[in-house]
Amino acid sequence: MVEAMKILKGYKKTEVGIIPNDWEVNILGNLIEKFVNGGTPSTQVTEYWNGNIPWITGADILNQKVAVIRRYISKEAVKNSSTNIIEKGNLLFVSRTGVGKLAIAPFDIAISQDFTGIYVKQSELSTQGITRDTLSSFQIPLPPTKSEQTTIATALNDADALITQLEKLIAKKRNIKRGAMQELLRPKEGWEAKKLGEIPLSVASGKSNTQSKEGKYPIYGSTGIIGWRNVYDYEGNKILIARVGANAGTVNKVSGKYCVSDNTLIVSLQSNIDIDFIFFKLINYHLNRLVFGSGQPLITGGQLKNLEFSLPSKEEQTRIAQILSDMDAEIEALEKKLEKYKMIKQGMMQNLLTGKIRLV
Numbered sequence: 001m002v003e004a005m006k007i008l009k010g011y012k013k014t015e016v017g018i019i020p021n022d023w024e025v026n027i028l029g030n031l032i033e034k035f036v037n038g039g040t041p042s043t044q045v046t047e048y049w050n051g052n053i054p055w056i057t058g059a060d061i062l063n064q065k066v067a068v069i070r071r072y073i074s075k076e077a078v079k080n081s082s083t084n085i086i087e088k089g090n091l092l093f094v095s096r097t098g099v100g101k102l103a104i105a106p107f108d109i110a111i112s113q114d115f116t117g118i119y120v121k122q123s124e125l126s127t128q129g130i131t132r133d134t135l136s137s138f139q140i141p142l143p144p145t146k147s148e149q150t151t152i153a154t155a156l157n158d159a160d161a162l163i164t165q166l167e168k169l170i171a172k173k174r175n176i177k178r179g180a181m182q183e184l185l186r187p188k189e190g191w192e193a194k195k196l197g198e199i200p201l202s203v204a205s206g207k208s209n210t211q212s213k214e215g216k217y218p219i220y221g222s223t224g225i226i227g228w229r230n231v232y233d234y235e236g237n238k239i240l241i242a243r244v245g246a247n248a249g250t251v252n253k254v255s256g257k258y259c260v261s262d263n264t265l266i267v268s269l270q271s272n273i274d275i276d277f278i279f280f281k282l283i284n285y286h287l288n289r290l291v292f293g294s295g296q297p298l299i300t301g302g303q304l305k306n307l308e309f310s311l312p313s314k315e316e317q318t319r320i321a322q323i324l325s326d327m328d329a330e331i332e333a334l335e336k337k338l339e340k341y342k343m344i345k346q347g348m349m350q351n352l353l354t355g356k357i358r359l360v
Helices: 075-079 146-184 275-285 301-305 314-352
Strands: 011-014 017-020 024-027 032-037 053-056 071-073 084-086 091-094 102-104 109-111 115-120 139-142 192-195 201-205 217-221 224-229 238-242 251-254 257-260 264-269 308-311
Touching: 032 084, 053 075, 084 115, 146 275, 146 314, 201 301, 238 275, 251 275, 264 275, 264 301, 275 308, 275 314
Parallel strands: 053 109, 217 257
Antiparallel strands: 011 017, 024 139, 032 115, 053 071, 084 109, 091 102, 091 115, 192 308, 201 264, 217 224, 238 251, 238 264
């Protein structure tokens, strides 16, 4: 017989799980004042799209926020279409394209048919406390006071602010690296122009078509690691380029012992060329420009060998590659930090929105 779950003092068992004694379980529909649909004004009427009322679609919601305002409509557009203006502070629920996205209206905003605007009973519920995707019939654990709801929402908003700040920093660092690549890899006086095929290298397709899920050595394909094997075919530093499919032209770099699928090209270099420098040159070249074929996109080893590169001395290649590698390492560290913040926020939601941790 399964032993009954022990309920801590001050908590009770409900339909939605164990929650504090002073919390209640309510139907979300009981807390909603009204639902409001959206729509799109006619695009044939130019005057409708020359106003000052922000209008959004589901694509404009990112990370539970209105991320961008791309279009503005006029009062006449609202009057003569099925769009509606949702007042600041109410919920924007994406009920069509991108179903499940949720945000709070940061200001009065008009919505497309992607949305359902949700007006909650402000006297009973803090909109910022709702994070579940299902609506009217969904049962939610509810703190006894709006003050506690707001305290929880504030803590989660603070976590969101940290995440947003870090995302902006990562985007800034990526832009800086992009500019650095353009400048550092731009041919300069004294650099030698060569075709890639004239550099001591070899280009060949991988040979593994096995996608075993168990094994010691990774199998690399056009999308990254696609399986594992107990024996390896290659070792050392090499550049991998997706040869066929939707990812054709994608560049990666590997080391250690591994296998490579037959839909991937392997670029091997001799020691008098810095592999990291060539790696960054290939990324900067945007190899997807070479991809051909509508049915099955493809890039060939012959195309790669005909690429014209300008090369500095081996010492300068290494210096440039080190600068860019350091930038990559910094961005990767920030991305790991971002994932950690997101996991912390997820844990906060699980604890705060169920009453496992109380803030008041």
